Amino acid sequence: MFRLEARTSTPAWFNLALPLIAIAATLILCSGLIAIAGAGVIEAYGVMLSASLGDSYAITETLVRAAPMIFTGLAVAIAFRAKFWNIGAEGQLLAGAVASCFVGAIPMPGTLAMLLMALAGAAAGALVALVPATLRVKFKVDDVVSSLLLNSVIYYALMALIEGPWKDTFSGYPISPPIEDSANFPVLIEGTRLHLGVVVALIAAPLCWFLIARTTLGFRIRVTGENPEAARYGGINVQRVLLSTALLSGALAGLAGVGEVGGVHFQVMSDISPGYGYSGIVVAMLARLNPLGVVPAAIFLAAVMTGAEAMSRATGVPAFLSDVIQGTALLAMLVALLFTAYRIRRVGAQT
Amino acid sequence: MSAVFEQIFQVGFLAAIIRIATPLAFATLGEMFSERAGVLNLGIEGIMLLCAMAGFTAASLSGSLWLGVLVAVLVGALMGALHALFTVALGLSQHVCGIGVTLFSSGLAYFLYRLIFGQQSVPPSIDGFKPVPIPLLSDIPILGPAVFNQFTLVYLAIIAVPLAAFVLYRTPWGLSVRMVGENPRAADSAGVSVIATRFQAVILGGALMGLAGAFLTMAQFNAFTFGVVSGRGWVAIALVVFGRWDPWRSAGAALLFAFVDALQLRMQASGLGHIPYETFLMLPFIFTIVAMAFMSRNAVAPSALLKPFRREER
Incomplete structure (x- = not known):
């Protein structure tokens, strides 16, 4: 007979071991689906690995895909630290993409355009995240439900925009006009898609760690999440902390959208995000809500996504395996x- | 303007409300049972999608629609059991587990659908359920053709609401569900197994979500697409809050949402063609958010919602 017994402390190596154990378990469980699809498990995973991390070009592609998930992962990690259940990173990302696309289409010097795109995208994401936070603080509306419903609202708003005022009258495609060439984020390595936004994402992670671990706001966010009663007793304005967290979280998710517009697609279309906002939840949990852990976690999911497409081409196993892997992980x-x-x-x- | 109104309020409109409300009613009742026992099930969106896929696939391969419904219900119950395993037996975060179940179920639905049907330019469809008029009742003017000339699953939903209320308020099991959702400690002292009751409620909830999914692919659309659920699960969670965790009020909330949804569908069709139809698709969601803002202040959730129960911890 076995039973669970409460632990008083956890060894430090757990932080690294647990995600690795979870990922190993996930890959073993999902190998059943590869077998059902009639492919060799070792072969399929082999293709996934080599196509995502096998050579320097593959690595840059994986990093490009990881960038939006680093941002949404950070957005979710910071929100969950305060127990602000922001499931709306998807909508915030889309809002950021739309806002930055608006700004990027205005002719102006490149550096200024990129800065303003980032500002507009972050502001749009923050504003969207402010809605569920305000509803929770003022009207006691459950933040999970409102942020989820808001994802649908923003998605349909984006669709209405690209089917309506933004529609390409020449081709009839539901896509926005492209941003100015000068506003395209510079590519860092010739011949790849590795753009400036990826580096910004990689820098954002340690900055967020510093904010959470070393600043007063970070302290307030952590206390609010761990024990709101104690926070209130200690003179922390919990409602204000929740609103600040929402602004921060939404801005980060908005930046995910900025990177996709400025560095990858240069315009907005309906499938600009294949669920990066929801993937952010997986990333944040794998990282145990630690901003530094978000980077490797996002790279792992990005590798799975990039690898799954190559695996699908090589073995015929549907690329949707990457979605199953995310949920299982x-x-x-x-x-x-x-x-x-x-x-x-x-x-x-x-x- | 009056022409628009005339077009809106007719038999077809009432029938549309009933049809739109049916999957929402099943899903809302399912979520309500789960939450009354103290378990939030955010897996609902994914469970509905997986059941919609499983039911469609079973019906398509076997040629039997009712076998499809049965498969959808069983898959729903199974996914409910999975969510209960994580949240009730292991006591993990209900929020995050629910998202996990949704991601897992949707991923599995996409994967299996692509595996079974491949990538076809026109999605395969089935000959779905046909309306079954009820003799005499369907002859009542306006109400008859709208309510009593519907799919069998619609009648099932209409029966499910009083049945759910009866089970919840008038049976010993319903009492146990309410007890473990309000005060699990007291329920445990009274000899009610908190774990078992919660498992049963979440599994029943999953089965009802399965019916909701089955209705979408076998009566409403007769095909499976990746967007077939498109937020209906999330809406159901809001409707439970809006319906104050009561079967009658929840069903009423589903009807109200269906009214708004049917209205926006009519607006899409009635001479406002220069506005992209997605503008109208936003309306029911915005309506739900605003409605929650008005309702949530007074809403009293089951006290033990979101709280795992471990007997040895006092």
Whole structure:
């Protein structure tokens, strides 16, 4: 007979071991689907690995894909730290993309355009995130439900925009006009798509870590999340902390959209995000809500996505395997986290 | 203007409301049972999608629509059990597990659908359920053709609402569900198994979500597309809050949402063609958010919602 026993402390190597265990368990579980699809498991995973991390070009492609998930992962990690359940990173990303596309289409010097695109995108994302936070603070509306519903609102608003005023009258395609060439983010390595926004994402992670771990606002966010009663007792204005967290979280998710417009697509279309906002939740949980962990977690998911497409071409296994892997990884990580709070103890049969 | 109104308020419009409300009613009742037992199930969106896919696939391969419904219900129950395993047995975060179940179920639905049907230019469709007029009742003017000339699943939803209220308020099991959702400690002392009751409620909830998914692909659209659920699961969660965790009020909330949704569908069709139709698709969601802002202040959720139960921890 086994039972769970509360743990008082967790060893430091757990932080690294748990996500790795969760990922290993996920890949083993999902190998069943590869087998069902009639492909060799080793071969399929081999193709995934070599296509995503096998050579320097593949690595740059994976990094380009990781950038938006670093931003949404940070957005979710910071929000969840304060127990602000922001499930709306998807909508905030789309809002950021639309706002930066508006700005990027205005002719102006390149550097100024990029700066203003980032500002507009961050502001748009922050404004969208402010809605569920305000509804929760003022009207006690559950933030999960409102942020989820808002994703649909923003998505349809984007669709209305590209089917309406932004529609390409010449081709009839539902896509926005492209941004100015001068506003395209510079490519850092010739012959790849590695753009400036990827570096900004990689820098944002340690900045967010510093903010959470070393600043007063970070302290307030953590206390509000861990114990709102104690926070209130300690003189922290919990409502204000929640609103600040929402602004910060939404701005980060908005920047994910800015990077996609400025560095990858140079315009807005309906499938600009294949669910990067939801992937951000998986990233944040794999990172155990630590901003520094968000980078490797996002790179892992990006590698799975890039690799799954190549695997699909090579073996015929549907590329949607990457979606299953994301969901399984999130659930596996949650189970793995159980070991930080409890340990399994063998106990006598009579108890 | 009056012409628009005339076009809007007719038999077809009432029938549309009933049809739109049906999957929402199933889903809302399912979520309500789960939440009354103290378990938020954010897996609903993915569970509905997976069940819509599973039911469609079973019906398409076997040629039997009712077998499809059965498969959808069983898959829903199974996914409910999975969510209960994580949130009830292991006591993990209901928020994050629910998102995990949604991501997993949707991913699995996409994967299996592509595996079974391949990539076709025109999505395969089935010969879905046909309306079954009820003798005499369907002859009532206006109400008859709108309400009593519907799919069998619609009648099932109409019966499900009083049945759910009866089960929740008038049976010993319903009492257990309400107890474990309000005060699990007291329920445990009274000899009610908190874990078992919560498992049962979440599984029943999943089965009802399965019916919702089955309705979408076998009665409403007769085909499976990746956007077939498109937020209906999230709406159901809002409707539970709006319906104050009560079967009758939740069903009323589903009807109200369906009214707004049917209205925007009519607006899309009635001479406002220069406005992109997605503008109208936003309306029901905005309506739901605004409605929640008005309702949530007074809404009293089950006390033990979101709280895992472990017997040995006092």
